[in-house]
Amino acid sequence: MKSLDTTILALALCVLDVAAVPTAERINVLKARDDARLPCGPHIPSWPLSPFNWNAAKVDENLKIWRQGGKDTEGTVWTPLTKTANQQFTSQMGVQMLNTAAWNCSIETPCDADIINCQRVGLYTVPLSNSGFKRSKWGYFALNALVNLNARFSNVYQSLQDAEADLANLQLDLGSKFGKKKSDSLDIQEALSGLSSVFGVVGGFLGPAAPLVGGIGGTLGAVGGGIGFASGSSPIANPAEYGKFIADFSSWLRTQIDHTAGDLFKGAKVGGYTIEDALAGGAWVSRDTTPQASTSTNLKLELMSRGINALWKKSKIFVTYVDLKDDMTGTRCKADRSGPQITKFCDDGGVYYLYRFDERGYHKGALDKPWGMNDLESVGLDPAWVTESSARSYRASKNGYDFDQKTGAQAILAAAGKSGIAQFNNKAGRLPGTWTIPVCDMGTYAKWNQDYLTDTNQPNIDDDKYTSPLPCICGPGGSRTAAFAKAAQMDGFDTLLDWCYAQTRSVEWPQGVEKIEYGFGSVKRP
Numbered sequence: 272m273k274s275l276d277t278t279i280l281a282l283a284l285c286v287l288d289v290a291a292v293p294t295a296e297r298i299n300v301l302k303a304r305d306d307a308r309l310p311c312g313p314h315i316p317s318w319p320l321s322p323f324n325w326n327a328a329k330v331d332e333n334l335k336i337w338r339q340g341g342k343d344t345e346g347t348v349w350t351p352l353t354k355t356a357n358q359q360f361t362s363q364m365g366v367q368m369l370n371t372a373a374w375n376c377s378i379e380t381p382c383d384a385d386i387i388n389c390q391r392v393g394l395y396t397v398p399l400s401n402s403g404f405k406r407s408k409w410g411y412f413a414l415n416a417l418v419n420l421n422a423r424f425s426n427v428y429q430s431l432q433d434a435e436a437d438l439a440n441l442q443l444d445l446g447s448k449f450g451k452k453k454s455d456s457l458d459i460q461e462a463l464s465g466l467s468s469v470f471g472v473v474g475g476f477l478g479p480a481a482p483l484v485g486g487i488g489g490t491l492g493a494v495g496g497g498i499g500f501a502s503g504s505s506p507i508a509n510p511a512e513y514g515k516f517i518a519d520f521s522s523w524l525r526t527q528i529d530h531t532a533g534d535l536f537k538g539a540k541v542g543g544y545t546i547e548d549a550l551a552g553g554a555w556v557s558r559d560t561t562p563q564a565s566t567s568t569n570l571k572l573e574l575m576s577r578g579i580n581a582l583w584k585k586s587k588i589f590v591t592y593v594d595l596k597d598d599m600t601g602t603r604c605k606a607d608r609s610g611p612q613i614t615k616f617c618d619d620g621g622v623y624y625l626y627r628f629d630e631r632g633y634h635k636g637a638l639d640k641p642w643g644m645n646d647l648e649s650v651g652l653d654p655a656w657v658t659e660s661s662a663r664s665y666r667a668s669k670n671g672y673d674f675d676q677k678t679g680a681q682a683i684l685a686a687a688g689k690s691g692i693a694q695f696n697n698k699a700g701r702l703p704g705t706w707t708i709p710v711c712d713m714g715t716y717a718k719w720n721q722d723y724l725t726d727t728n729q730p731n732i733d734d735d736k737y738t739s740p741l742p743c744i745c746g747p748g749g750s751r752t753a754a755f756a757k758a759a760q761m762d763g764f765d766t767l768l769d770w771c772y773a774q775t776r777s778v779e780w781p782q783g784v785e786k787i788e789y790g791f792g793s794v795k796r797p
Contacts, residue, residue, distance in 0.1 A: 311389035311406070318389060318408070325412050325553025333409040334547050337367075338538075345407060347394050360538030360546055361417055368410040370395045376421040376536040378428050378529050384418040387411065416555040417536070417546075423555070424532040430567040431525045449579045449643035451586050568651070569699030575650050576660075579643075580706045587628040588641045589759040590661045590710040591742055593717045594621040609720035611640075616658040619666065624720055625658045625708065628741065634766050637739035639724045656701035663703040665710035671751055672758040674707045709758035711742035712751065716778060719743065743771035743794075748781040753790035768792045 313319045317327065325331075333343040338360075340351030352363060361382060365374025369386060376382035392414060393407035535546045549555070591610070595603040597620045604617035610624030617623075629639040644654055668674045699705075713719055719740040745755040761767045772794050775787070786795040 311408070311411075318411075320412065320415050320556045320558065322553030322556060325416075325556045328409040328412055330409040330412050330416075330553065330556075331547065331551050334413055334550070338547070343407075343409070345405075345409065347405060347407065358537050358539065361536045364410075364414060364417065367395065368392050368407065368414060370404075376417055376532075378421075378425050378532050381421045381425050382414075382418050384415070387414050387418070412553070412556050413550065416550045416553065419558060420549060420555040421532070421536070424528060428525055428528050428532075430570060431528070433567040448646045449641075450582045451642055572651055572700035573702070573705060576652060576656075576700050576705045579647075579652075580657075580708065583627075583641055583708060584758075585760065586642065587630070587760050587764075588626070588708055589628075589742065589755070590623055590625050590658055590665075590708050591720055592619070592621055592623050592662065592665075592710055592712045593720060594619075594712075594715055595717075596620060597622075607717075609717050611723050614654045614658045616655055616662055618659075618662060623658045623662045623710070625654060625661075626723075628739075628761075629724070630766075634769065636766065637724055638721055652700055657706045657708060660701040660703065660706035661708040661710055663701075664705075664707045665712075667703050670754060671712075671746070672707075672709055672754050674704055709755055711745035711755045711759075712747075713742055713744060714781070716744065719774065740774055741767055741770050743767075743774050744778075744781065744787055748784045749787040753788045756789050756791075763791045768794065 311318050317324055329344045333345070336343045337349050338352050340349055342348045361376040362372065362374065365371050365382075369392065371386070374382055374386070389408075389411045390406065391404075392411040394405040394410075531541050534541050535544075535549060538546060593607075593609070595607065597603040597617070601617035604615070604622040607615070607622045610622070611626075614625035615622060625641065625644075626638045627641045628636055630636045641657075647654055647657075664674045665671045719742060721740060741761075742755065742759075743752070745752040756762055756764070756767060768789055768791070771787070771789070775794055776797050780796050784796065786793045
């Protein structure tokens with residue numbers, strides 16, 4: 272025990288030698304000592320826990336000095352942490368800043384916020400005693416940030432457990448509600464594409480000070496790398512097993528979160544990031560107020576959406592976009608009635624709608640609702656979210672249809688930076704990559720939209736003419752039509768080719784375009 276105390280003392284020892292520094296610096300050091308005698312706490316302007324005060328106190332710089340050794344901006348000289356101490360980051364903070372060996376951070380035993388008193392946080396020249404105390408403002412901020420990050424890890428860990436239990440109890444058979452037929456399979460890799468970045472959002476790891484909090488980058492990397500855990504190359508044979516898979520995945524993910532949190536708080540690198548990266552800019556200095564129930568709900572919405580999306584992408588389900596040359600407030604889109612209003616999404620100067628082509632025999636069919644769309648509300652989803660998320664996915668991917676892990680991460684982080692985390696965190700179920708239903712940018716061909724089938728608008732089927740329009744020109748000059756046809760399960764679909772021949776007879780073709788390629792045939796300008 273004596274050896275351990277001696278080791279702790281040697282690791283933590285730091286010296287403040289005012290007489291040894293030049294006069295100008297000595298004045299600053301003495302001023303810092305005088306400041307330490309002043310009142311502190313939330314009622315003092317420079318003390319409230321905020322990113323602004325964090326940066327003013329130069330916490331990022333001082334944390335690195337504390338670990339590597341040197342003089343911090345408050346005039347305190349720290350000896351470098353030894354190799355052993357570097358593996359005990361939070362416990363060393365407790366020893367040197369709180370004068371206790373009992374302070375540590377982990378999911379199982381979160382670090383205690385109650386003992387962080389601004390009057391008693393700072394340098395103890397002789398650790399674990401009451402001698403040589405000098406108050407530290409940056410230390411006060413750093414300790415509080417560690418508490419908040421710890422709370423977020425613990426919150427998400429418990430939320431994953433709750434979401435797992437909810438999905439297990441739900442026992443939802445996705446195939447019977449949202450597939451063309453109950454036996455439809457779904458591709459797990461499709462369902463989980465980009466999930467690592469989404470987890471960073473709905474888990475609340477995107478902080479206010481930066482678009483990506485460093486430490487969670489390591490967590491996202493761990494999650495993304497672990498998706499192969501159950502995805503493989505073969506789809507799940509029975510969608511009824513999706514809930515069980517998600518429960519297993521959630522259990523695995525909780526383990527990853529536990530390990531990641533443990534490694535970060537010990538001072539180790541996770542995915543190339545350190546605890547200092549995680550705390551950078553004061554991202555966690557403010558109290559974490561995200562409700563645990565909200566996190567659990569968001570995770571469940573994301574996982575449910577992705578399963579249904581994977582099923583729908585096996586059918587002729589798609590989104591159309593028409594350019595309305597709209598203003599910033601979407602005036603024309605709000606007034607547009609060319610498609611099913613329940614799925615309408617206004618953005619990019621135009622309007623988006625969601626459809627499924629209902630085949631009724633050779634050259635027979637019409638635009639209708641996706642499978643089970645009326646049941647989306649029963650699992651907490653909104654049909655318009657499908658359109659919104661698919662639109663964002665389309666705009667984010669390079670060619671409109673390849674939405675992989677890297678694309679998902681970039682799109683989510685860009686959107687978070689654009690709209691602000693508070694607003695973005697409420698978008699579970701409609702984030703970029705949650706839904707990736709293929710989009711046809713039809714330009715200005717608004718008449719190729721229509722409402723869903725009802726008892727009063729059933730078309731008269733005629734083999735010689737198209738009875739319900741299909742998207743026939745996608746992307747600039749029709750350049751994405753073949754890619755759209757393939758993504759929308761229409762590659763080799765003769766009805767598309769024949770109907771588009773008829774539909775394009777009476778529209779103005781893109782300038783300079785002589786034919787539209789569909790991947791299995793083409794239609795020439797009339």
